Amino acid sequence: MTAAANLDIDGRGIATITLNRPDVHNAFDDKLIAHLIALITQAKEDARTRVLLLASTGKSFSAGADLAWMRRMADASREDNLRDARNLALLMETLNSFPAPTVAKVQGAVMGGGVGLVSCCDIAIASEAAFFALSEVKLGLAPAAISPYVVAKMGVSQARRYFVSGERFSAIRAAAIGLVHEVVLAAELDAKVDHTLDLLLNNGPQAMRAAKQLVQVANPLKVSPELAQYTAGVIADLRASDEGKEGLRAFLEKSSPAWIVQN
Template sequence: MSEAAYLDIDARGVAVITLNRPDVHNAFDDQLIAHLIALIKQAQATPQTRMLLLTSTGKSFSAGADLAWMRRMADASREDNLRDARNLALLMETLNSFPAPTVARVQGAVMGGGVGLVACCDIAIASDAAFFSLSEVKLGLAPAAISPYVIAKMGVSQARRYFVSGERFSAIRAAAVGLVHEVVLATELDAKVEQICTGLLANGPQAMRAAKQLVQVANPLQITPELSEYTAGVIADLRASDEGKEGLRAFLEKTAPVWVTG
C-alpha cells in the first residue's frame, strides 16, 4: 500500500494501524497526524473492534517529526505552530483514550513523538534492537505535546533525566523505566505480539474496557485541556525562537549549534 498509514480490521476484531513511511523512518508530519487521528477514530467507531495494534513498516517504528515539516513550521507563524501542536496533542489523546486495549509493536528507532505513541499504548513490546530518544532538546525544542503521556509511563524522575539529556537509550533501559513492557529478540517480535493479542482476545471485551477506564480515572496525572494548551504553547514558542531555528539549521546542515562549545 502507498498510504502513509492504513487500517485493517481482521475477523477477530484486531484493528491494525500501520505507519507506512519507511523511506523517512515513519516520521510524521501534519498530514500523517491528521490521517492517524482519522484512522484511530474509524477503528473506535467500528463495532467489531476489540483491540488496536499499532505497528509500522521498515527499519524504524517512528523517527518523530519529519524534517520537511519541521523546516516548514520553523518559518510559520506562532498561530500556525500552535494549531500544529494542538493537532499533535489531539493525536496523542485520541490514542491514549482509545476505549479498547492498545498494543504497540516497536522496532528500530523510536524518537521524539514516536516515544509519545508508545507511551499512549496500554502494552508495548519492543525488539531488542529498538532504541529510544527524547531528542527534542538537541534541536532547541522540548517534548511538549507528548510530555503528559511519557511522564505517566516513565515517571517524573526518569522524565527529568531523559527530557533534559536527549540521550539515546536501549530497549532494555526502556523496559527498566516502564516505557515498554517487554523486550524480545527481533526474530521473536511478531510471535510475541501475536501472543499478547491472542491473550487479550480471550478476555471479556467490556471487562477490559472497564478495567482500562479504571486506570484512566485513577491516574493522578490527568491530562486536562489547560495542560494540553500549555504544552502546545511551549512548542509553538520554542519553534519560533532563535534557539529553535538555530537548532533546526544546525541539524539540517549537520553542524554544531552555536550553544555547543569546546
C-alpha cells in the same frame, strides 16, 4: 499513491494501524498526524474492534518529526505552530483514550513523537534492536505535546533525566523505566505480539474496556485542557525562538549549533 498509514480490521476484531512511511523512518508530519487521528477514530467507532495494534513498516517504528515538516513550521507563524501542536496533542489523546486495549509493536528507532505513541498504548512490546530518544533539546526544542503521556508512562524521575539529556537509550533500558513492558529478540517480535493479542482476545471485551477505564479514572496525571494548551504554547514559542531556529539550521546543515562550547 501509497497511504502514509493503513487500517485493517480482521475477523477476530484486531484493528491494526500500520505507519507506512519507511523511506523516512515513519516520521511525523501534519498529514500523517491528521491521517492517524482519522484512522484511530474509525477503529474506535467500528463495532468489530476488540483490540488496537499499532505497528509500522520498515526498520524504524517512528523517527519523530519529518525534516521537511520541521523546516516548514520553523518559518510559520505562532498561530500556525499552536494549531500544529494542538493537532499532535489531539493525536496522543485520541490514542491514549481509545476505549479498547492498545498494543504497540516496536522496532528500530523510536524518537520524539514515536515515544509519545508508545506511551499512549496499554501494552508495548519491543525488539531488542529498538532504541529510544527524546532528543528535542538537541534541536533547541522540547517534547511538549507528548510530555504528559511520557511522564505518566516512565515517571517523573526518568522524564527529568531523558527530557533534558536527549540521550539515546536501549530497549532494555526502556523496559527498566516502564516505557515498554517486554523486550524480545527481533526474530521473536511477531510471535510475542501475536501471543499477547491472543491473551487479550480471551478476555471479555466489555470487561477490558471497563478495566482500562478504571486506570484512566484513577490516573493522577490526567491531561487537562489547560495542560494541553500550555504544552502547545511551549513548542510554539520554542520553534519561533532564535535557539529553535539555530538548532534546526545546525541539524539540517549537519553542523554544531552555536550554543555548543568547544573545549
